[in-house]
Amino acid sequence: DTEVTQTPKHLVMGMTNKKSLKCEQHMGHRAMYWYKQKAKKPPELMFVYSYEKLSINESVPSRFSPECPNSSLLNLHLHALQPEDSALYLCASSQETAGPGLAVYEQYFGPGTRLTVT
């Protein structure tokens, strides 16, 4: 099973709302990622978790708050978003994170949550 699942598939929220995106994998992967993808652009990395600890934050605004409750789950909490935050949010996982002297593992992506901020 090489599946990463994401819920919800679509989300519409106002600028004062609080919502959460959820991602789940059961491949035993120890690295999980959040990406943001605008229309007709490649995905942009937001956060990386390795062994349930945040290892990379790509200077993402604090209105996005990631959480990794366990090795299979990854959440992205949203609060006070702006219309320009509307995008497809993709979750991915890989066996391990890469690093000096380590192998590079492919990342498996979920189907994404299409977020619209009104």
Place this chain on the structure above:
Amino acid sequence: GNSVTQMEGPVTLSEEAFLTINCTYTATGYPSLFWYVQYPGEGLQLLLKATKADDKGSNKGFEATYRKETTSFHLEKGSVQVSDSAVYFCALNTNRDDKIIFGKGTRLHILP
């Protein structure tokens, strides 16, 4: 820094035509190379990969060979189908950090 350059789209072909999508890269060290495909309204799917020079990745009739001498990883398919219509991303990753570098993507339209 590391970068990936792929041909601009959209690319429009007739069914059963031969496909080539060019991809070149710049990287320090020895990157792993990937092609991802994104069908309309979906997330990214790993199409194929190659981890060292002269490796050939293949899947679903698609192929790409890791050419270190030309720093290229061109995607090819001998006979495309309408169902191959999608956006294709060339990408690299190194073990220096864990950040995938994506090309800008090539939109492919296959006409019946």
